[in-house]
Amino acid sequence: MQRLKTILCKLTRAIFRPREMAIVVVAFMIIGLLRYVTFHFDVFNPVAHATKGFSTTDIFYDMMLASPADTSSSIVIVDITRLHSRDSIASVLEEIDELKPTAIDIDVVFEHPKEPEGDLHLMGVAGTMSNAVFSYKMMDPDHERGEFTRQAHSFFAKDMEVTEGFVNVDRRMTRDIPLCLEMQGKTYPSVIVKMLETINGKPFDYEEHRTHPINFEPTVFRIIPYDSIQHYSEYITNHIVMFGGAYEGVDLLYTPLGQMHGINVLCYALKTMLEMKQQIECTGILYWVLAILFAYIGACLIMAYKDWVLGMKESFISDMLRTIFVTSIVVFLFMALFITISFICFVNWRINFDLTPTLAVMALTTTAADIVRISIKHLQKLRKGENGK
Secondary structure (H helix, E strand, C coil): CHHHHHHHHHHHHHHCCHHHHHHHHHHHHHHHHHHHHHHHCHHHHHHHHHHCCCCHHHHHHHHHCCCCCEEEEEEEEEECCCCCCHHHHHHHHHHHHHCCCCEEEECCCCCCCCCHHHHHHHHHHHHHCCCEEEEEEEEEEECCCCEEEEEECCCCCCCCCCEEEECCCCCCCCCEEECEEEECCEEEEEHHHHHHHHHHCCCCCCCCCCEEECCCCCEEEEEEEHHHCCCCHHHCCCCEEEEECCCCCCCEEEECCEEEEHHHHHHHHHHHHHHCCCCEECCHHHHHHHHHHHHHHHHHHHHHHHHHHHCCCCCHHHHHHCCHHHHHHHHHHHHHHHHHHHHHHHHHHCEECCCHHHHHHHHCHHHHHHHHHHHHHHHHHHHHHHHHC
């Protein structure tokens, strides 16, 4: 019994370390202060926009770029970047439709009539395509009410029964795809939702989960030039066609893989929703419990290193190991270890855990340790002074 008590006491001392706990608390306080200052003072607005919503998942997708990307076997892009005539666009759509694709996403908004003959041709083609989804934009957001106030449709949408979906995404950093948005108390589905319904032939419940994270696992989507449809017919028949500008300079979005054209983002979003790989998302209370636990483990590892080098005999090597430069390298290596473990879990088991708070605490551990040490030192002085009186 005494031996069990001894083991439990040693285990308790090993797990519950008051100094490391205090360091983690101080590190989180520093993070909270920096976050408050960054987001509440205009001078720091660029920093706030750059860091808002940062996730270590972005790092994981970037790490995946080192491996060869797979080519999508179901989704292709027909590029019309250099095609501006509506009559020609209608002809290309006819050519694609004859090859019987599974579905066509037309990522172009023909907002106003321009060419009488071309407009009539386009309307005629739009009226015969049963598996096409036309794009429109939700416009003029009312941020207070959390909805939009108007929409920009193709000029023929009101007079014809065409399937439509909006193409709005977060242009600051696109990590999620909105599945529905509000306007005047009504919910409208996105182009991705309408494509899913067209492909699967059944309604899609988009109101339960209004947004969905995009799986940016690097993928190559074949780009077929508008004037080579017949040459690449095998990639159009029974395939999903994304029809739009693949090289539009004004349609670049920021993503975890860097800048990407809007139509490519839609390809990734549709691929994500079609595959529906079950990703285990750590959120809520469980997330913060694990984040604090991992931050505590990281702080313990860093402080164990500092205690080890401080306990070494005085020498050139020990002095070098105590320098800020070497300590920073050690902290970086511990952070890299955490990222590697999390990356393995993400790739192999689809466990998505954002390490950002943990890594931030580890980066601030030595600073927080100095604050704790100085605070304890001065508290002890105050107590001695009070006892002396």
